[in-house]
Amino acid sequence: MKRIVVDPPVSEARRDRVERQLFAQLAAVRVADRAEAVIPRPKRRRGGLAFAFAGLAAAALAVVLVTTRESGPVGATAAPSRVVTPLGGESRFTIGREAIIDAKSDTSVEWQQAGDGAITLMLERGAVDCQVEPRGNRPPFRVVAGDVMVVVVGTRFTVTRTPTSRVDVAHGKVRVEAPGGTWMVEAGESWTPVSQVASAPVPLPVPVSVPLPLPDPDIAMEPVKVPRAKKPSAVTVRAPSAVEPPTSRELAKDAYRVALKLEANEPERAAAMYRAIAISEKSGGFAASALISLAELQIYKLKDAEGALAAIEDHQQRFPHAPTREEASWLRIEALRVMGKRDEARGAAADYLREFPKGVYADRLSNDLRK
Amino acid sequence: VGLSIVERPAPEGDAELVAACVAGDALAQRALFRREYPRVNATVFRLVGSARDADDLVQETFIAVFRGLARFRGDSKLSTWIDRIAVRVVFHHIRSRGKTPISLDLIGDLEGASGTTDAQAHARDGLRRLYAALAELSAESRTAFALYAIDGRSIAEVAKLTQTSFVAAKCRIWRARRELVKKAKQDPVLAELVKDV
Numbered sequence: 001m002k003r004i005v006v007d008p009p010v011s012e013a014r015r016d017r018v019e020r021q022l023f024a025q026l027a028a029v030r031v032a033d034r035a036e037a038v039i040p041r042p043k044r045r046r047g048g049l050a051f052a053f054a055g056l057a058a059a060a061l062a063v064v065l066v067t068t069r070e071s072g073p074v075g076a077t078a079a080p081s082r083v084v085t086p087l088g089g090e091s092r093f094t095i096g097r098e099a100i101i102d103a104k105s106d107t108s109v110e111w112q113q114a115g116d117g118a119i120t121l122m123l124e125r126g127a128v129d130c131q132v133e134p135r136g137n138r139p140p141f142r143v144v145a146g147d148v149m150v151v152v153v154g155t156r157f158t159v160t161r162t163p164t165s166r167v168d169v170a171h172g173k174v175r176v177e178a179p180g181g182t183w184m185v186e187a188g189e190s191w192t193p194v195s196q197v198a199s200a201p202v203p204l205p206v207p208v209s210v211p212l213p214l215p216d217p218d219i220a221m222e223p224v225k226v227p228r229a230k231k232p233s234a235v236t237v238r239a240p241s242a243v244e245p246p247t248s249r250e251l252a253k254d255a256y257r258v259a260l261k262l263e264a265n266e267p268e269r270a271a272a273m274y275r276a277i278a279i280s281e282k283s284g285g286f287a288a289s290a291l292i293s294l295a296e297l298q299i300y301k302l303k304d305a306e307g308a309l310a311a312i313e314d315h316q317q318r319f320p321h322a323p324t325r326e327e328a329s330w331l332r333i334e335a336l337r338v339m340g341k342r343d344e345a346r347g348a349a350a351d352y353l354r355e356f357p358k359g360v361y362a363d364r365l366s367n368d369l370r371k
Numbered sequence: 372v373g374l375s376i377v378e379r380p381a382p383e384g385d386a387e388l389v390a391a392c393v394a395g396d397a398l399a400q401r402a403l404f405r406r407e408y409p410r411v412n413a414t415v416f417r418l419v420g421s422a423r424d425a426d427d428l429v430q431e432t433f434i435a436v437f438r439g440l441a442r443f444r445g446d447s448k449l450s451t452w453i454d455r456i457a458v459r460v461v462f463h464h465i466r467s468r469g470k471t472p473i474s475l476d477l478i479g480d481l482e483g484a485s486g487t488t489d490a491q492a493h494a495r496d497g498l499r500r501l502y503a504a505l506a507e508l509s510a511e512s513r514t515a516f517a518l519y520a521i522d523g524r525s526i527a528e529v530a531k532l533t534q535t536s537f538v539a540a541k542c543r544i545w546r547a548r549r550e551l552v553k554k555a556k557q558d559p560v561l562a563e564l565v566k567d568v
Contacts, residue, residue, distance in 0.1 A: 002567035004521045006498060008416035014426065015408055022404065022430050023397075026437055084431075106467070125467070 082110040085126070095119055099141060102129040104160075120144060120254055127160035134172065144258050149177040157185075167191040252277050252286035259293070267301045278314065288322040291315040295331045305338040326352075330361050385449040393441045404433055407450065411457050417521040418461045418514060420502035428464055432457040451531065458514065458532045466510040493560075500561045504554045508547050515540050516547035520568045 083103050085091045091103045095111065098119060103109055107126025113119050117139030121128065132141050132152045141152040148165040150157070157174050160166040167176055168190045176183045176191045185191045259273035274294035278287045291311045298308035312335060315328045322328075329352045336345035349365045356362060382388045382399060391399030411432055416425040435456050443452055505513045515533055518524045519540075524532065530540035548568060555562035 003523045004501065004564055004568060006417045006420070006521050008413040008425070009422045010409070010412075014422070015405075015412070018408070018412075018426050018430050019401070019404055022433050023401070025430075025434060026400070 081112070082108065084108045098133055098138070100131040103127075104129065114139075118142070122258070123159055127158060129158045132157075142254065144254060149254065149258075151175040151177065165192070252280070252290075256286050256290060256293075259290070263293075263297060263301075267297055271297050271302060278311075288315060288319040288324045291319075292324045292327050292331065295328070295335065299331065299334050299338055303338075305335045308335040309339070326356050326359050329355065330359075333361075333365070386445065389440055389443055389445075389449065392437065400437060403436075407433075407436075407453055410450065411453060414454060414518070414522050415457055415461055418458070418517045419464065420498065420505070424464065428457075428460050432460045435460065447531075455532050455534070458518070462510055462514050462533070465513060497560050497564045500558060501551075501564050504551055504558075504561060505547075508550055512543045512547040512550070515543035516551075519544045520548075520565075 083091055083093060083101075085103045085105060085107045089105060091107075092100065093103070094100050095113070101109075101111075101121070104127040107128060108124040109126070109128055110122045110124065111119060112122075119139070119141045121130075121143045123143060123145040128143065130141075130143065130152070135141060135152055143150040143152075143159045145159050145165045148159075148167070150159055150167055152172075152174055157167060157169040157172075160168075165178075167174065167185055169185050169187055171187050173184060173186045176185055183191060255273055255277050259270045259277070262270035262273065271294055274290040274297070277290035278294065291314055295308040295311040295315070298304040298311065308331065312328050312332045315322070315324070316332075319325065319328075329348070333345050333348045333352060336348055346369060349369055352359065353362055353365055353369075382391050382402075388399055388403055392403055408429070412425060412429050415428045415432065416422065419425055419428065432453070436453050439456070443449065505517065508516070511533070515529050518529045518532060519526065526541050526544065527537060529544065530537045533540060533543075535543075548565070551561070551565045551568075555565050
């Protein structure tokens with residue numbers, strides 16, 4: 001029998017990073033243990049080990065929070081902190097005086113506070129129950145779950161990301177932003193994406209101001225009022241009032257970050273998000289970058305060279321002087337080559353060489369053209 | 372006044388090291404981590420095929436190790452006990468991810484690969500295909516096969532680490548191998564990797 005040789009990464013920097021993070025967490029455990037000894041706790045509902053893990057996660061977060069707040073310069077974005085709870089475990093943590101977050105069983109959530117005070121929770125899996133101070137003049141508070149973004153207006157709500165995203169609002173009001181539109185969800189209401197299979201009796205949502213091209217029916221989002229567990233009456237479908245799609249740079253940045261994460265496992269959703277960013281951000285670097293990322297995704301992963309070409313042409317028309325224009329020219333050649341349009345690809349390559357004679361792809365293209 | 376700082380050596384034997392760790396000796400804990408990290412890191416990486424995931428899972432493993440060390444009774448070797456925790460952590464990770472196809476960037480961050488750029492690219496491509504094929508197997512079969520064929524464990528060790536019987540471990544490895552060979556019929560690069568396994 002022969003072994004398949006897979007050499008693990010062995011860098012000391014990697015080991016040191018893991019070691020640093022591990023011992024920071026273990027130090028936090030000791031703090032949590034001491035706190036547990038002096039602070040009366042509510043009756044435990046779960047097993048001891050699970051609770052210990054939950055405490056560990058919460059305490060680790062507290063330590064990171066203190067560290068980042070003390071060491072970070074004023075106005076700078078703090079390093080992200082993460083809370084992970086095991087199956088059966090729960091964890092409560094606070095973000096300053098802004099929010100109390102309950103991470104439910106089997107949840108992984110990362111949060112970060114930007115220099116302007118804006119707080120973003122990235123829900124990777126599981127569910128979080130958030131009690132957030134009304135925002136008013138306070139900085140924004142958002143929860144991102146896959147391609148769904150919940151922006152707090154002032155409320156208590158739950159966001160679940162397993163298996164699909166769901167938002168339940170207990171008090172106040174939140175804005176849910178997802179591919180397909182933006183919805184206001186109020187106290188007592190829930191929002192969930194509905195797959196095409198289940199949508200037969202469901203009326204279409206109120207059209208949003210910017211229609212988004214959605215390549216996959218599974219990612220079509222429809223707002224639905226889901227009955228509460230205590231009121232198992234008929235499901236009522238609701239088409240909440242549509243509001244403007246995100247336009248600020250901050251929202252586009254968050255959405256871009258989410259799309260990048262989605263690329264690996266959910267390329268169609270990532271593509272839909274890139275389209276949404278490109279449409280909603282009329283100007284600015286994120287729209288240009290989103291179009292480039294969309295084209296790359298379409299050429300190399302989604303095998304949709306025609307779609308990529310459309311994105312590139314959009315980029316070239318809207319952002320003729322963007323720093324990404326060289327990349328756009330290169331992707332145009334790639335898209336044409338994949339489509340089998342040899343002559344057009346050669347023409348595009350010649351255009352590239354004229355515009356970027358010392359570009360990163362220049363040597364390669366010169367060689368190709370000589371052949 | 373002369374002042375000298377003498378570094379106290381960490382205990383070397385398993386029993387002393389465990390006792391010191393349980394007593395909260397930070398030096399001993401770091402010594403245990405540094406002693407066990409290379410093996411745990413290698414096993415975890417070979418099971419998941421992703422450096423990014425491996426870092427998180429190694430960390431999760433050691434947290435579980437230090438939290439549970441007080442319950443370590445010495446029935447097995449400390450390294451086996453730690454490996455069992457690592458395998459359990461990875462198994463839950465794989466199962467929670469479901470049969471998601473592997474991301475193309477996962478194997479791209481392999482370090483220390485030797486040979487020419489072409490050879491490296493070929494090796495990376497092969498591993499991507501291997502882990503993509505493994506991602507389609509059940510968590511049980513994938514874990515057992517990776518431990519056996521990639522991490523080089525014996526069937527008995529696989530059984531011990533996955534807490535199953537020898538026969539069950541063998542069946543899982545055999546089942547995984549059968550699936551991979553089936554896929555390799557349409558994939559020459561994968562076939563090259565699994566032909567003698």
